[in-house]
Amino acid sequence: xxxxxxxxxxxxxxxxAKSFAKAAxxxxxxxxAWFEIGKLQAAQFQIDAAHKSxxxxxxxxxxxxxxxxxxxxxxxRANNWQELADISGQALKLDPFDYPDLYYLNGLAHYGxxxxxxxxxxxxxxxxxxxxxxxxxxxxxxxxxxVTKKDLPAAVEELSxxxxxxxxxxxxxxxxxxxxxxxxxxxxxGK
Numbered sequence: 425x426x427x428x429x430x431x432x433x434x435x436x437x438x439x440x441a442k443s444f445a446k447a448a449x450x451x452x453x454x455x456x457a458w459f460e461i462g463k464l465q466a467a468q469f470q471i472d473a474a475h476k477s478x479x480x481x482x483x484x485x486x487x488x489x490x491x492x493x494x495x496x497x498x499x500x501r502a503n504n505w506q507e508l509a510d511i512s513g514q515a516l517k518l519d520p521f522d523y524p525d526l527y528y529l530n531g532l533a534h535y536g537x538x539x540x541x542x543x544x545x546x547x548x549x550x551x552x553x554x555x556x557x558x559x560x561x562x563x564x565x566x567x568x569x570x571v572t573k574k575d576l577p578a579a580v581e582e583l584s585x586x587x588x589x590x591x592x593x594x595x596x597x598x599x600x601x602x603x604x605x606x607x608x609x610x611x612x613x614g615k
Contacts (some may be wrong), residue, residue, distance in 0.1 A: 455485035
């Protein structure tokens with residue numbers, strides 16, 4: 425394992441993969457070795473193999489959070505909303521305090537599954553933890569959820585936050601137009 429980590433530092437991916445594979449062969453329950461194998465596989469776009477390695481790492485050490493983060497990313501990229509909801513939910517049980525990105529991904533999963541109450545709950549947690557506003561789309565999703573709940577003033581606030589925190593987003597002009605329409609609807613009582 426140490427040889428593998430040294431090889432990673434030196435940019436020698438093939439040597440690292442061999443060392444990690446040897447460590448996993450000698451000790452099949454070595455979660456960190458499986459995790460590193462998965463990272464190398466993911467970097468080479470060997471998605472199925474990476475998924476298997478990360479899953480093996482989780483099975484070996486269910487409280488090791490890093491493989492859950494990687495599995496969440498794989499599920500997100502595949503638009504596999506149920507898997508994303510399950511994996512990010514498990515990870516959030518392990519650490520509900522330090523990962524706004526997990527709440528964001530969990531919110532996206534529930535949004536994709538049309539589970540709007542669960543999506544709103546996760547997006548609200550994202551807002552609380554995302555002090556640097558790395559996930560401004562949280563506000564856009566919340567605005568959409570609030571519109572469906574007919575809470576236009578709250579939707580205006582959320583969409584205003586999106587425009588504020590994502591001024592260079594590719595869809596910013598459309599979002600500004602939508603915000604103006606939403607503000608007008610909120611002023612006229614939602615009619």
